[in-house]
Amino acid sequence: MIDIAHLTRQFGDFKAVDDLSLSVAAGETLVLLGTSGCGKTTTLRMINRLVEPDSGTICIDGKDIRQQSAPDLRRRIGYVIQDGGLFPHYTIADAIATVPKLLDWTPDDIDRRTRELLAKLQLPESSLSRYPAELSGGQRQRVGLARALAARPPVVLMDEPFGALDPFTRRHVRRELFGLSELSETTVVLVTHDVSEALELADRIALMDKGRIVQIGTPDDLLSNPANDFVRDFLDDKPRPLHG
Numbered sequence: 001m002i003d004i005a006h007l008t009r010q011f012g013d014f015k016a017v018d019d020l021s022l023s024v025a026a027g028e029t030l031v032l033l034g035t036s037g038c039g040k041t042t043t044l045r046m047i048n049r050l051v052e053p054d055s056g057t058i059c060i061d062g063k064d065i066r067q068q069s070a071p072d073l074r075r076r077i078g079y080v081i082q083d084g085g086l087f088p089h090y091t092i093a094d095a096i097a098t099v100p101k102l103l104d105w106t107p108d109d110i111d112r113r114t115r116e117l118l119a120k121l122q123l124p125e126s127s128l129s130r131y132p133a134e135l136s137g138g139q140r141q142r143v144g145l146a147r148a149l150a151a152r153p154p155v156v157l158m159d160e161p162f163g164a165l166d167p168f169t170r171r172h173v174r175r176e177l178f179g180l181s182e183l184s185e186t187t188v189v190l191v192t193h194d195v196s197e198a199l200e201l202a203d204r205i206a207l208m209d210k211g212r213i214v215q216i217g218t219p220d221d222l223l224s225n226p227a228n229d230f231v232r233d234f235l236d237d238k239p240r241p242l243h244g
Ligand SMILES: Nc1ncnc2c1ncn2[C@@H]1O[C@H](COP(=O)(O)OP(=O)(O)OP(=O)(O)O)[C@@H](O)[C@H]1O
Pocket: 011, 016, 034, 035, 036, 037, 038, 039, 040, 041, 042, 043, 193
């Protein structure tokens, strides 16, 4: 579904992403996990051409993404960021309708799809005329996902989608959203630095360090056969008392 080969991106002299290759299968959830600054977001943003690589290729369904215009590409790739990434002056109805309108859906089809998503994501219909600032963080996150899923894109990219939520809400919202059949059929690439989130959501985890993949595999693979001490230490995030 997504094939990334020898992807490199520098900022000045600094290699943010360094010869990175990976594939994501259709319907798979791949989590990019790693420390702050290891190149997760840069990798993700190259998939929807918000960042252009210096070298390497990305193909979706066998087609090089540079052979299509960035706006066309982005209409077929949902993108979810922290706190929903909603425009403050768009109502929730406008936000969810953004891509369907660009794709010239009829108002009836947009309305039907919007109401379907509201029901699935447990958002009240009264939220349609509200603005993001009038919703809770968890609700904004659901609207961000509704907007990303509205036109049924085959691929959804998520960058720390639950990062703005408190730990309790975070666990609750992510379980609920990833329980949706709609999302389980979609190919998802999700960026996080939260180990338990990665272990819970991933079909496979790509653990990154300094722009490279240190190990890629199922959560079980990484836990039972860590490639080195970095992988072992990274995954072992149990709290320990400092003294005693
Ligand atoms: N536009 C830019 N200009 C200069 N440097 C950048 C730019 N974007 C990213 N970088 C640098 O590239 C490195 C990787 O950044 P990136 O955002 O991909 O990391 P990350 O793993 O997603 O980190 P975080 O979890 O903190 O978001 C960082 O050192 C960052 O400072």
